[in-house]
Amino acid sequence: MNDAIVFADAPVLLVGGAHGDNRHLSRLLDEVETVVAADSGADWLAAVGRMPDALIGDLDSVSETTRAALAEDRVHHIAEQDSTDFDKAVRSINAPLILGVGFLGGRVDHLMAALTVLARYPDRAIVLVGDKDVVAHLPPSIDLPLEPGTRVSLYPLCAVEGTSTGLHWPIDGLLMSPDARVGTSNRAEGAVRIRMHSAGMLIILPVSQRAALQRALLGADGLWPAP
Structure with a gap:
């Protein structure tokens, strides 16, 4: 910067x-x-x-x-x-x-x-x-204290993989990319933890979850290195 x-x-x-x-x-x-x-x-x-x-x-x-x-x-x-x-x-x-x-x-x-x-x-x-929505680029790891049923959409901007807990449809073992598998309209079963193997994944949540997303980003263990 x-x-x-x-x-x-x-x-x-x-x-x-x-x-x-x-x-x-x-x-x-x-x-x-x-x-x-x-x-x-x-x-x-x-x-x-x-x-x-x-x-x-x-x-x-x-x-x-x-x-x-x-x-x-x-x-x-x-x-x-x-x-x-x-x-x-x-x-x-x-x-x-x-x-x-x-x-x-x-x-x-x-x-x-x-x-x-x-x-x-x-x-x-x-x-x-x-x-209606908030959007952010996921850091390497994030923990979100979401209520069950909260909409959680994941949209990859490149080929990426990761793991999750707390999502109705876990992303473990999936190769996600914008021209193949995406993760829109998933939902939380409760608190959600997502770990990404590389940069390139967006998370989209209802605007009601803005404060939770802000706190999670500020409390994340770290962000990706600058390109």
């Missing part, structure tokens, strides 16, 4: 331009001190009365009104076009956890690009928050 712009010792909220439920955004704003906008995410923040502590991106989507309302030292223009604004913001934040909202709704190509960023930074703890 040598390119970091924002430094924090607590979770940081990163807001994107795919606006969602204002109630989710308001809850997240109540929980964090540091708020970063990825390009037009600043307009969503402005609409609910909270200006970002930093605006990061190529700035081709944020309104002139919102940009002009920010002090120049809060605006960080990264002009290159080889990465998304989400990618630019993630690599610019040094924090124990990033909560990303405004990246799971809207256009499907933007959603897929955001999931690619999760796979690109396996060494970072990132939770994407949508109106």
Whole structure:
């Protein structure tokens, strides 16, 4: 994270331009001190009365009104076009956890690009928050205190294997990949433990399990090495 712009010792909220439920955004704003906008995410923040502590991106989507309302030292223009604004913001934040909202709704190509960023930074703890779901890249091991019946979907972005306890359909001995076997619509029988042999697996949970997922990521034994 040598390119970091924002430094924090607590979770940081990163807001994107795919606006969602204002109630989710308001809850997240109540929980964090540091708020970063990825390009037009600043307009969503402005609409609910909270200006970002930093605006990061190529700035081709944020309104002139919102940009002009920010002090120049809060605006960080990264002009290159080889990465998304989400990618630019993630690599610019040094924090124990990033909560990303405004990246799971809207256009499907933007959603897929955001999931690619999760796979690109396996060494970072990132939770994407949508109106119905939360998504994260699984660390080498995770323990989740889930209630029986909780939906647990696993989606591989490459060929991966792992083991599990507490899932109705265990993943032990399965080679999972996006063009073959995936693990959507599994469910918890109770507390879930997942161990992955390599990076590349996403977990998708109901948004009601956001706090549990955050705590599990922060309490994990370690993340994957940086690529």
